[in-house]
Amino acid sequence: MVFTTILGRYVFLEITVSFLFSFAVFLITGLIAGFLPLLQKGMEAGMELTLILFQVLVNALPGTLVTVLPLSLTIGILLGLGRLTADNEVAAIKSAGISIVHLLPPVVLLGFLCLLLSFACTLTLIPKGITEAKRLMQEAATKRVDAGIEERTFFDSLKNLILYVEEKDPSTGILSRIFIRESSDPDDVKTIIARKGKIAPDPEGKALVLDLRNGTILKENLNGDSTGTLAFESYVFHYALDRAGTQASNRTFEEMPISGIREQVGIASEKRLTAADSAQADYYRRVVLMGQILITQRFTHPLACMALALIAFPIGLLNLGKSRLNNVSLGLFAIFIYYALTLATERMARSGVAPPELAMPLPALLFAMTSLYLMRCVRLERVPDLYRVFRKLLLPSRRSTA
Numbered sequence: 001m002v003f004t005t006i007l008g009r010y011v012f013l014e015i016t017v018s019f020l021f022s023f024a025v026f027l028i029t030g031l032i033a034g035f036l037p038l039l040q041k042g043m044e045a046g047m048e049l050t051l052i053l054f055q056v057l058v059n060a061l062p063g064t065l066v067t068v069l070p071l072s073l074t075i076g077i078l079l080g081l082g083r084l085t086a087d088n089e090v091a092a093i094k095s096a097g098i099s100i101v102h103l104l105p106p107v108v109l110l111g112f113l114c115l116l117l118s119f120a121c122t123l124t125l126i127p128k129g130i131t132e133a134k135r136l137m138q139e140a141a142t143k144r145v146d147a148g149i150e151e152r153t154f155f156d157s158l159k160n161l162i163l164y165v166e167e168k169d170p171s172t173g174i175l176s177r178i179f180i181r182e183s184s185d186p187d188d189v190k191t192i193i194a195r196k197g198k199i200a201p202d203p204e205g206k207a208l209v210l211d212l213r214n215g216t217i218l219k220e221n222l223n224g225d226s227t228g229t230l231a232f233e234s235y236v237f238h239y240a241l242d243r244a245g246t247q248a249s250n251r252t253f254e255e256m257p258i259s260g261i262r263e264q265v266g267i268a269s270e271k272r273l274t275a276a277d278s279a280q281a282d283y284y285r286r287v288v289l290m291g292q293i294l295i296t297q298r299f300t301h302p303l304a305c306m307a308l309a310l311i312a313f314p315i316g317l318l319n320l321g322k323s324r325l326n327n328v329s330l331g332l333f334a335i336f337i338y339y340a341l342t343l344a345t346e347r348m349a350r351s352g353v354a355p356p357e358l359a360m361p362l363p364a365l366l367f368a369m370t371s372l373y374l375m376r377c378v379r380l381e382r383v384p385d386l387y388r389v390f391r392k393l394l395l396p397s398r399r400s401t402a
Helices: 006-044 049-086 089-095 100-143 242-249 258-273 278-300 303-317 325-351 362-379 385-401
Strands: 161-168 174-182 189-200 207-220 226-240
Touching: 006 049, 006 100, 049 089, 049 100, 049 303, 049 325, 089 100, 100 278, 100 303, 100 362, 174 207, 174 226, 189 226, 258 278, 278 325, 303 325, 303 362, 325 362
Parallel strands: none
Antiparallel strands: 161 174, 174 189, 189 207, 207 226
């Protein structure tokens, strides 16, 4: 129906051009904002800059799209329909006896396409992106595990290992006044103190090897009691990096598909029933609740595309003055209200006030109902009461500035 009529194609092209422009602006802004922390983490892990730019950043792209798509869609619809309204093209359409409802299918189609892309991100691309980003970070840490070792800073990125270096000569790589605590075996915890040392190359890249000189090894058992002391002139400390990999191999809920989350929620529910004490039962209850919230989020977050598209349609057609910025301002206010409601309903779900399946879809449902009210106001060619309240809130500030 959208592409079978000249009017449908014209409106779709108008809002699509505005959407693509807004999408490019928001996407570049989001990527720049997300690139800086990725750059810091990647450089600390010893990753190459090109790897950070093209692999880690691409894996983080789906998470950015879920936020960018609803914003771009709303602004694009407001700008596209706002131009038609400001140039009296909407008035000409009405005078020709064509209902404004005929302008809705292009908006719904664009919103539906964004909805599908957002669903693809939340259900598939984001979990895979998080897993791949962790794998790249772990791979970089395996290849250049010494990249994060800095002077007078405790290095604890590897599991069961704490490393402290007082001085590090960048030209020779010699380390001075070294402290190492390794607790891979709880019954045999080693504390090593050495005056000098140097990171030895590992051809296979599967271990952190330190060539230590003039130091002492202190051993203790599970209870913290000393089991022996050994002084040495030369000692090679070997730490297998597959021990560190076991920590990264544990998948979080964010990395799992919905089927995996449901499986873990079922296991936690069974453990909750057989918990030994109330503290353990409360822990499994929170695990179950977090899993339910994450599953619901993967379905409710994409709904922002359709909810904001429906609310932007009547706002873009409202005649709020000659300036199109009036409609855009009202649209930005609607976006703020939507995400404020989203945060409020998620807080309700986390606190246990309401089930996530009932609370979290409420913003999308509320905005869909509000869009019906605004469409009725547009058909009757009257300013909604909500806009009058919005103007009354702004008028005092305008008069005070005047």
